[in-house]
Amino acid sequence: MNASDLQKIIDWMVDGARSAATPTQMMTECCERLVQAGVPLWRVGVFVRTLHPDIFGRSFTWRPGTEVIVANADFDVQDSPQFKSSPLAILYATEDEVRYHLDDPASPNFPIFDDLRVEEVTDYIAIPLRYIEGPIHASSWTTKQAGGFTDEQVTALRKIVPALARYVEVISLRRTALTLLDTYVGNRAGERIMGGQIRRGHTETMNAAIWLSDLRGFTALSDRLPAETVVDILNHYFDCQVSAIRAHGGEVLKYMGDGLLAVFPIDEYVGDAQHVCSRVLEAARESRASVDALHYPYGEAVERFRFGVALHLGRILYGNIGGGNRLDFTCIGPAVNLAARLEKIAGRLHRTIVASSGFAGICAGGWADLGEFPIAGFSKAERVYGMEDETPAA
Missing domain, CATH: 3.30.450.40 (GAF domain)
Incomplete structure (x- = not known):
């Protein structure tokens, strides 16, 4: 040649x-x-x-x-x-x-x-x-x-x-x-980082549905089971949520021990808030069913699990936050704080799925009014909704 x-x-x-x-x-x-x-x-x-x-x-x-x-x-x-x-x-x-x-x-x-x-x-x-x-x-x-x-x-x-x-x-x-x-860090965050959004303070606001969930009884579980077993349980537990979240357009931003923070971006110019919230609720229902079906054999016992998820709607600040050269791409804002408070209320009420009035008001899904609750750090009480098809656990 x-x-x-x-x-x-x-x-x-x-x-x-x-x-x-x-x-x-x-x-x-x-x-x-x-x-x-x-x-x-x-x-x-x-x-x-x-x-x-x-x-x-x-x-x-x-x-x-x-x-x-x-x-x-x-x-x-x-x-x-x-x-x-x-x-x-x-x-x-x-x-x-x-x-x-x-x-x-x-x-x-x-x-x-x-x-x-x-x-x-x-x-x-x-x-x-x-x-x-x-x-x-x-x-x-x-x-x-x-x-x-x-x-x-x-x-x-x-x-x-x-x-x-x-x-x-x-x-x-x-x-x-x-x-x-x-x-x-997630797909959308990864795209932004690769696109050059890498400096502290590089943030933007985004309208989104917020998902914040928690595994019930995790502290007691961690105390009585070996650490390797707890990690394996957490992986199975998160599998029950992540596939549903991603399939319905959400992005997992952070794992916090047994907690999970995810966002479902809303394009306010298209007016798709109702559609997005419906998909979030469907993901929550699927996750509830998956966690309910999850069992983990350990010794002579079989571990069963429950979780709670709070759903909210609002504007978040999305971007780089941190100190020195160690940054985290995450979201903050009053809407995220409220979702965290709602998740704690879900635990007190022994509920799996709860939503704020903002989320439930835009997403028809068979909601039951659970009443108004004072929210730490917020000047006004928040009305909380649960699913009508759900019986509170003992």
């Missing part, structure tokens, strides 16, 4: 592959350029391990004339027979290049090779993608050319891989940053 054509591809990737808007488009264009330059590629794969709580890694697979296929692998893949009996397992173990001629009877009988032979692949080479700080990822290259890749074509692939690794590393680092921000 022409050395200048290869260098153009390398320069294009080093410059950020600007003609490709997405990683999948970059992979398609890169492979097509290599084919045009004289490397007869058939199936190409890029395999990147990720820093994600649920996803071990991602694979990107290209074939001529088709869309790049993106797949996620969970953490169990490391122990799967398919991975253990694969050339990539060898690459990760040795951190070195792996190559096999598939028309050689002595080549290993890997399951992936059976599929490739059906496609009439003749040669397979896996080349490490080395990040700057040392982690190893992988690329695989195959051809249907008779006799496999030539020495010149293999040299071209080896030259292209460092530029590919730099591109993949940059994209991976950005994805990792977004994943970590999404995991630890």
